[in-house]
Amino acid sequence: MADIFDVIADATRRELLQHLLDASLRDDTGAGELSVGELVERMDATQPTVSKHLKVLRDHGLVTVREEGQHRYYAVDAGPLEEVEDWVISFLSAGFDPNDDTQSPVFAAWAGTEVTTAGSTVGRVAADASHRAQSVIHGAQEKLHDVGEAVTKRLPWKHSD
Numbered sequence: 001m002a003d004i005f006d007v008i009a010d011a012t013r014r015e016l017l018q019h020l021l022d023a024s025l026r027d028d029t030g031a032g033e034l035s036v037g038e039l040v041e042r043m044d045a046t047q048p049t050v051s052k053h054l055k056v057l058r059d060h061g062l063v064t065v066r067e068e069g070q071h072r073y074y075a076v077d078a079g080p081l082e083e084v085e086d087w088v089i090s091f092l093s094a095g096f097d098p099n100d101d102t103q104s105p106v107f108a109a110w111a112g113t114e115v116t117t118a119g120s121t122v123g124r125v126a127a128d129a130s131h132r133a134q135s136v137i138h139g140a141q142e143k144l145h146d147v148g149e150a151v152t153k154r155l156p157w158k159h160s161d
Helices: 004-009 011-026 036-042 047-059 079-092 105-110 120-154
Strands: 063-068 071-076
Touching: 004 011, 004 079, 011 036, 011 047, 011 063, 011 071, 036 047, 036 071, 047 063, 047 071
Parallel strands: none
Antiparallel strands: 063 071
C-alpha cells in the first residue's frame, strides 16, 4: 500500500484535491462536494481516470464520498495530510529560535514550538490564517505596484515631486 507521500506525488490526484478544496472554500455550508461528472468537467481527464484516482484518494482517507442514487459526491478530508505537515514542519522550523522576540508566536505555534494556548489547534489555525492573509496582502501589493507602473507609463505627462 502506498504511503501518503506517494498518493499526493501524483499530479492528477493533487489537481483533484485542489478542485475539492476550492469547492469547499466556495461552499457556505462547508460540505464542498463535487460529483465525479463535475470533476471530469473541470479536468483534462476521462471519467475512468478521475474515478481511478478518486478511489486511491478515498482508500487513503483524503476524500469522503456520499452516495445519492447512482451519483457519488466527493469532498476533501485534509486529516491525513497532517502526517505530511508533521514531516515538513521539521524543515520549516529548523532555524527557529523560540527565544527570539522578533519571531511571531503565531509562527512558533505553526512551527510546532510549545506555545501555551487554549488548545493545540488554535496556534495552527492562527498561523494558517496569518500565512494566508500575508500571502493575499503580498499578492495585492504586487498587483497594485504593477497597475501603478502601467498607469504611469500610459500618462501623457508625468508628475514631478
